[in-house]
Amino acid sequence: MEKREVVVIGAGPAGLSAAIEAASAGCRVLLIDENSKPGGQLFKQIHKFFGSKEHRAGTRGINIGKELLEEAERLKIEVWLNSEVCGIFEQRKIWIVKDKKKTILLEADRIILATGASENAVSFPGWHLPGVMGAGAAQTMINIHRVLPGKRVLMIGSGNVGVIVSYQLLQAGAEVVAVVEGAPRLGGYGVHTAKIRRAGVPFYVSHTVASAEGSDKVEKATIVQIDSSWKPVYNTEIELEVDTICIAAGLTPLAELAYLAGCEFTFTPALGGHVPWHNRQMRTNLEHLYIAGDISGVEEASTAMEEGRMAGLQAAASLGYIIEDRKMEKEKLIQARLDGLRSGFFGEKRMNAKNAIFSAGGSCHESK
Amino acid sequence: MFRIKHHPILGDVDENKEDDVLIYVDGKEYNVRRGEMIAAALMANGIRVFRKTIKHNLPRGIFCGIGRCTDCVMTVNGIPNVRTCVTPVEDGMKIETQKGSGEWGGLGGKA
Numbered sequence: 333m334e335k336r337e338v339v340v341i342g343a344g345p346a347g348l349s350a351a352i353e354a355a356s357a358g359c360r361v362l363l364i365d366e367n368s369k370p371g372g373q374l375f376k377q378i379h380k381f382f383g384s385k386e387h388r389a390g391t392r393g394i395n396i397g398k399e400l401l402e403e404a405e406r407l408k409i410e411v412w413l414n415s416e417v418c419g420i421f422e423q424r425k426i427w428i429v430k431d432k433k434k435t436i437l438l439e440a441d442r443i444i445l446a447t448g449a450s451e452n453a454v455s456f457p458g459w460h461l462p463g464v465m466g467a468g469a470a471q472t473m474i475n476i477h478r479v480l481p482g483k484r485v486l487m488i489g490s491g492n493v494g495v496i497v498s499y500q501l502l503q504a505g506a507e508v509v510a511v512v513e514g515a516p517r518l519g520g521y522g523v524h525t526a527k528i529r530r531a532g533v534p535f536y537v538s539h540t541v542a543s544a545e546g547s548d549k550v551e552k553a554t555i556v557q558i559d560s561s562w563k564p565v566y567n568t569e570i571e572l573e574v575d576t577i578c579i580a581a582g583l584t585p586l587a588e589l590a591y592l593a594g595c596e597f598t599f600t601p602a603l604g605g606h607v608p609w610h611n612r613q614m615r616t617n618l619e620h621l622y623i624a625g626d627i628s629g630v631e632e633a634s635t636a637m638e639e640g641r642m643a644g645l646q647a648a649a650s651l652g653y654i655i656e657d658r659k660m661e662k663e664k665l666i667q668a669r670l671d672g673l674r675s676g677f678f679g680e681k682r683m684n685a686k687n688a689i690f691s692a693g694g695s696c697h698e699s700k
Numbered sequence: 701m702f703r704i705k706h707h708p709i710l711g712d713v714d715e716n717k718e719d720d721v722l723i724y725v726d727g728k729e730y731n732v733r734r735g736e737m738i739a740a741a742l743m744a745n746g747i748r749v750f751r752k753t754i755k756h757n758l759p760r761g762i763f764c765g766i767g768r769c770t771d772c773v774m775t776v777n778g779i780p781n782v783r784t785c786v787t788p789v790e791d792g793m794k795i796e797t798q799k800g801s802g803e804w805g806g807l808g809g810k811a
Contacts, residue, residue, distance in 0.1 A: 366767070367786065373766070378709045392709070450768040462748035462761025469765030469785075477740035478704040478713055481762075504704050548759045549748040586768070 336362040338647050339426055339440035341417050341589065344372020345633045346625025346640035347446030348400040353644025355407040357653040363409055364428065366416040371397045372448055374633055376475040379496055381634055393633055420593040424620060442620050442647040445590055446640060449583035449604060449626035454488060457543040463550030467497040467580035474504040482576030486553045487511040488541050489580030495520035497578060498528045508533045509574050512555050514540045541577065542569060550575055583630045593621055598692060602685035603629030612690050614643040622647055631682055638670045702744050721791040738784035738795060739772050750774050750784060754800035774798045778805045
Protein backbone atom coordinates (compact mmCIF):
# COMPACT_ATOMS: atom_id res chain seq x y z
CA MET A 333 0.00 0.00 0.00
CA GLU A 334 1.21 3.49 -0.83
CA LYS A 335 2.14 5.61 2.17
CA ARG A 336 2.46 9.30 2.87
CA GLU A 337 3.38 11.18 6.01
CA VAL A 338 0.68 13.84 5.72
CA VAL A 339 -2.38 13.62 3.50
CA VAL A 340 -4.43 16.79 3.15
CA ILE A 341 -7.93 16.38 1.76
CA GLY A 342 -9.27 19.47 0.02
CA ALA A 343 -7.10 21.99 -1.82
CA GLY A 344 -8.94 25.18 -0.88
CA PRO A 345 -7.41 27.97 1.23
CA ALA A 346 -7.24 25.78 4.37
CA GLY A 347 -5.88 22.67 2.66
CA LEU A 348 -3.31 24.56 0.61
CA SER A 349 -2.08 26.40 3.70
CA ALA A 350 -1.90 23.16 5.70
CA ALA A 351 0.03 21.40 2.94
CA ILE A 352 2.44 24.33 2.58
CA GLU A 353 3.09 24.51 6.31
CA ALA A 354 3.68 20.76 6.66
CA ALA A 355 5.80 20.53 3.51
CA SER A 356 7.98 23.49 4.46
CA ALA A 357 8.70 21.72 7.75
CA GLY A 358 9.98 18.77 5.74
CA CYS A 359 7.00 16.38 5.68
CA ARG A 360 6.17 14.29 2.67
CA VAL A 361 2.76 15.71 1.84
CA LEU A 362 0.03 14.62 -0.54
CA LEU A 363 -2.73 17.10 -1.31
CA ILE A 364 -5.93 15.65 -2.75
CA ASP A 365 -8.85 17.43 -4.40
CA GLU A 366 -11.84 16.16 -6.33
CA ASN A 367 -11.87 19.13 -8.68
CA SER A 368 -9.83 19.57 -11.84
CA LYS A 369 -8.15 22.65 -10.39
CA PRO A 370 -6.89 23.46 -6.90
CA GLY A 371 -7.94 26.57 -4.97
CA GLY A 372 -11.38 25.57 -3.73
CA GLN A 373 -13.64 28.60 -3.61
CA LEU A 374 -10.78 31.09 -3.38
CA PHE A 375 -10.68 31.98 -7.07
CA LYS A 376 -14.24 33.24 -7.14
CA GLN A 377 -13.50 35.68 -4.34
CA ILE A 378 -12.47 38.65 -6.44
CA HIS A 379 -12.99 41.14 -3.60
CA LYS A 380 -10.30 42.42 -1.28
CA PHE A 381 -10.01 40.56 2.00
CA PHE A 382 -10.64 42.13 5.39
CA GLY A 383 -8.54 42.16 8.51
CA SER A 384 -5.11 43.64 9.06
CA LYS A 385 -1.96 43.51 6.99
CA GLU A 386 -0.82 40.12 8.34
CA HIS A 387 -4.14 38.71 7.21
CA ARG A 388 -3.46 39.82 3.67
CA ALA A 389 -6.19 42.40 3.97
CA GLY A 390 -6.55 44.53 0.87
CA THR A 391 -5.48 41.63 -1.35
CA ARG A 392 -8.11 40.01 -3.54
CA GLY A 393 -8.90 36.36 -2.81
CA ILE A 394 -8.06 35.43 -6.38
CA ASN A 395 -4.51 36.77 -5.97
CA ILE A 396 -4.03 35.07 -2.60
CA GLY A 397 -5.03 31.86 -4.37
CA LYS A 398 -2.40 32.36 -7.05
CA GLU A 399 0.29 32.96 -4.40
CA LEU A 400 -0.69 29.81 -2.51
CA LEU A 401 -0.46 27.74 -5.68
CA GLU A 402 2.96 29.19 -6.49
CA GLU A 403 4.14 28.39 -2.99
CA ALA A 404 2.82 24.83 -3.23
CA GLU A 405 4.60 24.43 -6.55
CA ARG A 406 7.83 25.84 -5.19
CA LEU A 407 7.72 23.29 -2.36
CA LYS A 408 7.03 20.57 -4.95
CA ILE A 409 3.98 19.37 -3.05
CA GLU A 410 2.42 16.29 -4.62
CA VAL A 411 -1.12 17.14 -5.74
CA TRP A 412 -3.73 14.70 -6.94
CA LEU A 413 -6.62 16.39 -8.72
CA ASN A 414 -9.83 14.75 -9.99
CA SER A 415 -9.45 12.49 -6.97
CA GLU A 416 -12.42 11.85 -4.71
CA VAL A 417 -11.88 10.60 -1.20
CA CYS A 418 -14.68 8.14 -0.52
CA GLY A 419 -13.76 6.98 2.93
CA ILE A 420 -11.31 6.75 5.78
CA PHE A 421 -10.92 3.31 7.32
CA GLU A 422 -9.00 1.61 10.10
CA GLN A 423 -7.78 4.96 11.40
CA ARG A 424 -5.31 5.90 8.69
CA LYS A 425 -6.37 4.25 5.44
CA ILE A 426 -7.80 6.54 2.81
CA TRP A 427 -9.92 5.26 -0.06
CA ILE A 428 -9.56 7.38 -3.17
CA VAL A 429 -11.21 7.17 -6.57
CA LYS A 430 -8.90 8.77 -9.09
CA ASP A 431 -10.09 10.15 -12.44
CA LYS A 432 -13.39 8.25 -11.93
CA LYS A 433 -11.44 5.21 -13.07
CA LYS A 434 -9.24 3.59 -10.50
CA THR A 435 -9.54 3.09 -6.81
CA ILE A 436 -6.54 3.54 -4.54
CA LEU A 437 -6.01 2.72 -0.89
CA LEU A 438 -3.38 4.83 0.78
CA GLU A 439 -1.99 4.93 4.29
CA ALA A 440 -1.23 8.22 6.00
CA ASP A 441 0.57 8.99 9.26
CA ARG A 442 -1.43 12.19 9.64
CA ILE A 443 -4.63 13.25 7.91
CA ILE A 444 -5.82 16.84 7.61
CA LEU A 445 -9.43 17.29 6.51
CA ALA A 446 -10.07 20.60 4.78
CA THR A 447 -13.25 19.74 2.92
CA GLY A 448 -15.02 23.07 3.31
CA ALA A 449 -18.76 23.68 3.44
CA SER A 450 -21.82 23.68 1.21
CA GLU A 451 -24.56 26.25 0.84
CA ASN A 452 -27.84 25.94 2.71
CA ALA A 453 -31.11 25.78 0.84
CA VAL A 454 -34.33 27.57 1.74
CA SER A 455 -37.64 25.93 0.98
CA PHE A 456 -40.59 27.95 -0.35
CA PRO A 457 -43.30 27.38 -2.97
CA GLY A 458 -41.58 27.38 -6.35
CA TRP A 459 -38.11 26.69 -4.89
CA HIS A 460 -37.52 24.02 -7.50
CA LEU A 461 -37.72 26.38 -10.47
CA PRO A 462 -34.50 26.78 -12.43
CA GLY A 463 -33.10 30.15 -11.46
CA VAL A 464 -33.27 29.46 -7.73
CA MET A 465 -29.66 28.85 -6.72
CA GLY A 466 -27.09 29.37 -4.03
CA ALA A 467 -25.47 32.81 -3.98
CA GLY A 468 -22.13 31.03 -4.16
CA ALA A 469 -23.28 29.23 -7.32
CA ALA A 470 -24.06 32.58 -8.93
CA GLN A 471 -20.63 33.81 -7.81
CA THR A 472 -18.97 30.77 -9.41
CA MET A 473 -20.91 31.36 -12.62
CA ILE A 474 -19.94 35.03 -12.94
CA ASN A 475 -16.38 35.06 -11.61
CA ILE A 476 -15.07 31.65 -12.68
CA HIS A 477 -17.13 30.76 -15.74
CA ARG A 478 -17.95 34.34 -16.72
CA VAL A 479 -21.57 33.55 -17.43
CA LEU A 480 -24.50 35.48 -16.00
CA PRO A 481 -26.94 33.15 -14.25
CA GLY A 482 -29.68 35.69 -14.97
CA LYS A 483 -30.25 39.36 -15.58
CA ARG A 484 -32.56 40.37 -12.74
CA VAL A 485 -31.61 38.90 -9.40
CA LEU A 486 -33.32 38.73 -6.01
CA MET A 487 -30.86 38.10 -3.17
CA ILE A 488 -32.14 36.30 -0.08
CA GLY A 489 -29.91 37.15 2.86
CA SER A 490 -27.89 40.29 3.64
CA GLY A 491 -24.92 38.60 5.32
CA ASN A 492 -21.41 38.87 3.90
CA VAL A 493 -22.07 36.36 1.15
CA GLY A 494 -25.34 38.07 0.21
CA VAL A 495 -23.89 41.56 -0.11
CA ILE A 496 -20.57 40.57 -1.66
CA VAL A 497 -22.22 38.41 -4.32
CA SER A 498 -24.78 41.16 -4.93
CA TYR A 499 -21.97 43.60 -5.56
CA GLN A 500 -20.18 41.16 -7.83
CA LEU A 501 -23.40 40.54 -9.76
CA LEU A 502 -23.55 44.29 -10.39
CA GLN A 503 -19.92 44.26 -11.53
CA ALA A 504 -20.76 41.41 -13.91
CA GLY A 505 -23.59 43.39 -15.44
CA ALA A 506 -26.67 41.94 -13.77
CA GLU A 507 -29.33 43.95 -12.01
CA VAL A 508 -29.91 43.19 -8.34
CA VAL A 509 -33.61 43.92 -7.91
CA ALA A 510 -33.60 43.64 -4.11
CA VAL A 511 -31.80 42.20 -1.11
CA VAL A 512 -34.15 40.60 1.40
CA GLU A 513 -33.22 40.02 5.05
CA GLY A 514 -35.35 38.07 7.51
CA ALA A 515 -33.85 39.70 10.58
CA PRO A 516 -34.82 43.28 11.47
CA ARG A 517 -31.27 44.50 10.75
CA LEU A 518 -28.71 43.96 8.01
CA GLY A 519 -26.15 41.26 8.60
CA GLY A 520 -23.14 41.92 6.40
CA TYR A 521 -19.99 44.02 6.48
CA GLY A 522 -20.66 47.71 6.00
CA VAL A 523 -18.29 48.11 3.04
CA HIS A 524 -20.24 45.97 0.59
CA THR A 525 -23.62 46.78 2.09
CA ALA A 526 -22.90 50.46 1.47
CA LYS A 527 -21.57 49.80 -2.03
CA ILE A 528 -24.74 48.13 -3.24
CA ARG A 529 -26.94 50.61 -1.39
CA ARG A 530 -25.13 53.46 -3.16
CA ALA A 531 -25.74 51.64 -6.44
CA GLY A 532 -29.44 51.94 -5.67
CA VAL A 533 -30.25 48.35 -4.67
CA PRO A 534 -33.24 48.33 -2.30
CA PHE A 535 -32.96 46.39 0.98
CA TYR A 536 -35.98 44.84 2.68
CA VAL A 537 -35.37 43.93 6.31
CA SER A 538 -37.90 41.75 8.21
CA HIS A 539 -38.84 40.28 4.84
CA THR A 540 -38.50 36.86 3.30
CA VAL A 541 -39.27 35.18 0.02
CA ALA A 542 -42.83 33.87 -0.06
CA SER A 543 -42.81 32.17 -3.44
CA ALA A 544 -41.26 31.92 -6.87
CA GLU A 545 -43.44 31.72 -9.94
CA GLY A 546 -42.86 30.76 -13.54
CA SER A 547 -43.70 28.03 -16.00
CA ASP A 548 -40.33 26.30 -16.37
CA LYS A 549 -38.04 28.88 -14.80
CA VAL A 550 -38.21 31.79 -12.38
CA GLU A 551 -40.15 34.70 -13.86
CA LYS A 552 -41.41 36.36 -10.71
CA ALA A 553 -40.82 36.31 -6.96
CA THR A 554 -43.10 37.39 -4.14
CA ILE A 555 -41.55 38.67 -0.94
CA VAL A 556 -43.45 39.26 2.27
CA GLN A 557 -42.88 41.07 5.54
CA ILE A 558 -42.44 38.89 8.62
CA ASP A 559 -43.13 39.75 12.25
CA SER A 560 -40.89 39.23 15.27
CA SER A 561 -41.83 35.53 15.38
CA TRP A 562 -40.96 35.21 11.67
CA LYS A 563 -44.60 34.79 10.61
CA PRO A 564 -45.77 36.48 7.38
CA VAL A 565 -47.68 39.73 7.89
CA TYR A 566 -51.03 39.81 6.10
CA ASN A 567 -51.25 41.90 2.96
CA THR A 568 -47.60 42.93 2.80
CA GLU A 569 -46.64 40.92 -0.29
CA ILE A 570 -44.52 42.61 -2.95
CA GLU A 571 -44.17 41.10 -6.40
CA LEU A 572 -40.79 41.42 -8.11
CA GLU A 573 -39.99 40.64 -11.70
CA VAL A 574 -36.82 38.53 -11.49
CA ASP A 575 -35.28 35.61 -13.38
CA THR A 576 -32.92 34.52 -10.62
CA ILE A 577 -33.28 34.04 -6.88
CA CYS A 578 -30.01 33.69 -4.99
CA ILE A 579 -30.01 32.07 -1.55
CA ALA A 580 -27.41 33.38 0.88
CA ALA A 581 -28.64 31.60 3.99
CA GLY A 582 -25.39 30.34 5.38
CA LEU A 583 -23.32 27.22 4.92
CA THR A 584 -23.03 23.79 6.49
CA PRO A 585 -19.64 22.15 7.13
CA LEU A 586 -18.87 19.20 4.86
CA ALA A 587 -17.95 16.76 7.58
CA GLU A 588 -18.87 13.36 6.10
CA LEU A 589 -15.28 12.12 6.09
CA ALA A 590 -14.88 13.09 9.74
CA TYR A 591 -18.00 11.03 10.56
CA LEU A 592 -16.57 8.07 8.64
CA ALA A 593 -13.25 8.40 10.40
CA GLY A 594 -14.99 8.28 13.76
CA CYS A 595 -14.60 11.86 14.98
CA GLU A 596 -16.64 13.16 17.87
CA PHE A 597 -18.96 16.02 16.98
CA THR A 598 -20.31 19.11 18.64
CA PHE A 599 -23.43 21.02 17.61
CA THR A 600 -22.53 24.68 17.22
CA PRO A 601 -25.17 26.68 15.31
CA ALA A 602 -23.02 29.82 15.21
CA LEU A 603 -20.47 27.87 13.15
CA GLY A 604 -22.89 26.14 10.82
CA GLY A 605 -24.12 23.16 12.85
CA HIS A 606 -22.41 19.83 13.40
CA VAL A 607 -18.65 20.23 13.47
CA PRO A 608 -16.01 17.73 14.53
CA TRP A 609 -14.73 18.47 18.01
CA HIS A 610 -11.23 19.92 17.87
CA ASN A 611 -8.73 21.68 20.07
CA ARG A 612 -6.84 24.92 19.47
CA GLN A 613 -4.22 22.94 17.61
CA MET A 614 -6.96 21.82 15.19
CA ARG A 615 -6.66 18.19 16.25
CA THR A 616 -9.83 16.12 16.54
CA ASN A 617 -10.38 13.46 19.18
CA LEU A 618 -8.42 11.13 16.89
CA GLU A 619 -4.74 11.63 17.53
CA HIS A 620 -3.71 11.45 13.88
CA LEU A 621 -6.57 13.48 12.41
CA TYR A 622 -6.69 17.26 12.07
CA ILE A 623 -9.24 19.59 10.51
CA ALA A 624 -9.03 23.14 9.14
CA GLY A 625 -11.27 25.69 7.49
CA ASP A 626 -15.03 25.54 7.15
CA ILE A 627 -15.27 21.87 8.18
CA SER A 628 -14.24 23.02 11.66
CA GLY A 629 -16.90 25.76 11.67
CA VAL A 630 -17.95 28.11 8.89
CA GLU A 631 -15.89 31.30 8.96
CA GLU A 632 -13.92 33.00 6.22
CA ALA A 633 -11.08 32.21 3.85
CA SER A 634 -8.71 34.26 5.99
CA THR A 635 -9.44 32.19 9.12
CA ALA A 636 -9.35 29.02 7.02
CA MET A 637 -5.79 29.78 5.92
CA GLU A 638 -4.64 30.37 9.49
CA GLU A 639 -6.33 27.18 10.69
CA GLY A 640 -4.66 25.35 7.82
CA ARG A 641 -1.29 26.66 8.91
CA MET A 642 -2.03 25.58 12.47
CA ALA A 643 -3.05 22.06 11.41
CA GLY A 644 -0.04 21.69 9.11
CA LEU A 645 2.30 22.92 11.81
CA GLN A 646 0.90 20.56 14.44
CA ALA A 647 0.87 17.56 12.12
CA ALA A 648 4.51 18.20 11.20
CA ALA A 649 5.49 18.72 14.84
CA SER A 650 3.75 15.53 15.94
CA LEU A 651 5.88 13.65 13.40
CA GLY A 652 9.00 15.16 14.87
CA TYR A 653 9.75 17.65 12.10
CA ILE A 654 9.67 20.75 14.29
CA ILE A 655 11.28 21.17 17.68
CA GLU A 656 8.99 22.12 20.56
CA ASP A 657 10.28 25.69 21.03
CA ARG A 658 9.94 26.54 17.37
CA LYS A 659 6.48 25.00 17.26
CA MET A 660 5.32 27.02 20.27
CA GLU A 661 6.68 30.18 18.72
CA LYS A 662 4.85 29.62 15.43
CA GLU A 663 1.69 28.44 17.19
CA LYS A 664 1.58 31.67 19.18
CA LEU A 665 1.83 33.79 16.04
CA ILE A 666 -0.89 31.87 14.24
CA GLN A 667 -3.12 32.00 17.32
CA ALA A 668 -2.64 35.76 17.58
CA ARG A 669 -3.65 36.21 13.94
CA LEU A 670 -6.72 34.00 14.46
CA ASP A 671 -7.68 36.03 17.53
CA GLY A 672 -7.36 39.18 15.45
CA LEU A 673 -9.66 37.77 12.78
CA ARG A 674 -12.19 36.77 15.44
CA SER A 675 -12.45 40.16 17.07
CA GLY A 676 -14.93 42.95 16.58
CA PHE A 677 -18.67 42.89 16.07
CA PHE A 678 -18.70 40.03 13.55
CA GLY A 679 -15.78 38.04 14.88
CA GLU A 680 -16.73 37.85 18.53
CA LYS A 681 -19.63 35.46 18.03
CA ARG A 682 -17.38 33.07 16.15
CA MET A 683 -14.64 33.46 18.76
CA ASN A 684 -17.05 32.56 21.56
CA ALA A 685 -18.39 29.57 19.64
CA LYS A 686 -14.86 28.33 18.91
CA ASN A 687 -13.84 28.77 22.55
CA ALA A 688 -16.87 26.78 23.64
CA ILE A 689 -15.71 23.89 21.44
CA PHE A 690 -12.11 24.07 22.69
CA SER A 691 -13.18 24.09 26.32
CA ALA A 692 -15.70 21.26 25.84
CA GLY A 693 -12.79 18.84 25.77
CA GLY A 694 -12.62 15.68 23.74
CA SER A 695 -11.76 12.16 24.69
CA CYS A 696 -8.58 11.58 22.79
CA HIS A 697 -8.54 8.09 21.37
CA GLU A 698 -4.97 7.03 21.13
CA SER A 699 -4.23 5.35 17.86
CA LYS A 700 -1.11 3.45 17.16
CA MET B 701 -25.99 36.57 -24.61
CA PHE B 702 -25.22 35.65 -21.03
CA ARG B 703 -21.44 35.73 -21.42
CA ILE B 704 -19.59 38.38 -19.44
CA LYS B 705 -17.16 39.84 -21.96
CA HIS B 706 -16.09 42.90 -19.99
CA HIS B 707 -15.35 42.98 -16.31
CA PRO B 708 -13.97 45.80 -14.13
CA ILE B 709 -11.78 43.48 -12.04
CA LEU B 710 -11.22 40.42 -14.19
CA GLY B 711 -10.70 42.29 -17.45
CA ASP B 712 -12.01 41.42 -20.90
CA VAL B 713 -12.33 37.99 -22.43
CA ASP B 714 -10.98 37.52 -25.92
CA GLU B 715 -13.47 35.93 -28.21
CA ASN B 716 -11.59 33.13 -29.85
CA LYS B 717 -14.26 31.16 -31.65
CA GLU B 718 -11.66 28.97 -33.32
CA ASP B 719 -11.20 27.24 -30.02
CA ASP B 720 -14.91 26.43 -29.68
CA VAL B 721 -16.22 22.91 -29.49
CA LEU B 722 -19.52 21.59 -30.79
CA ILE B 723 -21.95 20.00 -28.35
CA TYR B 724 -25.48 18.66 -28.78
CA VAL B 725 -28.14 19.49 -26.23
CA ASP B 726 -31.25 17.40 -26.80
CA GLY B 727 -30.12 17.09 -30.39
CA LYS B 728 -29.56 20.81 -30.98
CA GLU B 729 -26.07 22.05 -31.87
CA TYR B 730 -24.24 24.65 -29.80
CA ASN B 731 -20.79 26.16 -30.17
CA VAL B 732 -19.27 26.55 -26.73
CA ARG B 733 -15.89 27.35 -25.21
CA ARG B 734 -13.40 24.52 -25.00
CA GLY B 735 -12.88 23.30 -21.45
CA GLU B 736 -15.77 25.15 -19.84
CA MET B 737 -18.18 23.28 -17.63
CA ILE B 738 -21.34 21.91 -19.24
CA ALA B 739 -23.54 23.95 -16.88
CA ALA B 740 -21.75 27.17 -17.82
CA ALA B 741 -22.02 26.40 -21.53
CA LEU B 742 -25.74 25.76 -21.21
CA MET B 743 -26.43 28.84 -19.11
CA ALA B 744 -24.40 30.97 -21.52
CA ASN B 745 -26.87 29.86 -24.17
CA GLY B 746 -29.90 30.62 -22.05
CA ILE B 747 -30.67 26.99 -21.19
CA ARG B 748 -32.02 26.83 -17.63
CA VAL B 749 -33.86 23.49 -17.37
CA PHE B 750 -31.37 20.67 -16.84
CA ARG B 751 -33.63 17.89 -15.62
CA LYS B 752 -37.12 16.96 -14.40
CA THR B 753 -37.52 15.73 -10.85
CA ILE B 754 -38.26 12.07 -10.22
CA LYS B 755 -41.58 12.33 -8.34
CA HIS B 756 -43.30 15.45 -9.60
CA ASN B 757 -41.62 15.97 -12.96
CA LEU B 758 -40.63 19.51 -11.97
CA PRO B 759 -37.89 21.38 -13.83
CA ARG B 760 -34.56 21.95 -12.07
CA GLY B 761 -31.36 23.80 -12.84
CA ILE B 762 -28.15 24.42 -10.95
CA PHE B 763 -28.13 24.98 -7.20
CA CYS B 764 -24.60 24.88 -5.76
CA GLY B 765 -22.52 25.07 -8.93
CA ILE B 766 -19.54 23.34 -7.32
CA GLY B 767 -20.33 19.65 -7.55
CA ARG B 768 -21.91 19.12 -4.13
CA CYS B 769 -25.68 19.07 -4.49
CA THR B 770 -26.28 17.03 -7.70
CA ASP B 771 -29.18 19.28 -8.64
CA CYS B 772 -27.70 19.96 -12.09
CA VAL B 773 -27.27 16.36 -13.24
CA MET B 774 -27.99 15.45 -16.85
CA THR B 775 -27.43 12.48 -19.15
CA VAL B 776 -24.11 12.97 -20.91
CA ASN B 777 -22.99 10.65 -23.71
CA GLY B 778 -25.48 8.12 -22.45
CA ILE B 779 -24.35 8.26 -18.83
CA PRO B 780 -27.06 9.49 -16.45
CA ASN B 781 -26.54 11.66 -13.35
CA VAL B 782 -23.46 13.50 -14.57
CA ARG B 783 -22.79 16.63 -12.51
CA THR B 784 -22.76 19.23 -15.26
CA CYS B 785 -21.29 21.99 -13.09
CA VAL B 786 -18.01 20.09 -12.67
CA THR B 787 -17.83 18.23 -15.98
CA PRO B 788 -16.12 20.05 -18.84
CA VAL B 789 -17.55 20.03 -22.37
CA GLU B 790 -15.90 17.90 -25.03
CA ASP B 791 -16.19 18.09 -28.78
CA GLY B 792 -19.21 16.15 -30.01
CA MET B 793 -20.64 15.64 -26.53
CA LYS B 794 -24.29 14.61 -26.42
CA ILE B 795 -26.15 16.14 -23.50
CA GLU B 796 -29.76 15.39 -22.64
CA THR B 797 -32.30 16.84 -20.26
CA GLN B 798 -32.67 14.08 -17.69
CA LYS B 799 -36.01 12.67 -16.57
CA GLY B 800 -35.99 11.45 -12.99
CA SER B 801 -32.92 9.39 -12.24
CA GLY B 802 -32.31 8.88 -15.97
CA GLU B 803 -31.46 5.82 -17.98
CA TRP B 804 -28.15 4.36 -19.02
CA GLY B 805 -27.63 4.65 -22.71
CA GLY B 806 -30.15 7.56 -23.18
CA LEU B 807 -30.37 9.11 -26.63
CA GLY B 808 -26.77 10.23 -26.42
CA GLY B 809 -25.62 6.67 -25.99
CA LYS B 810 -27.56 5.31 -28.92
CA ALA B 811 -26.55 7.96 -31.41
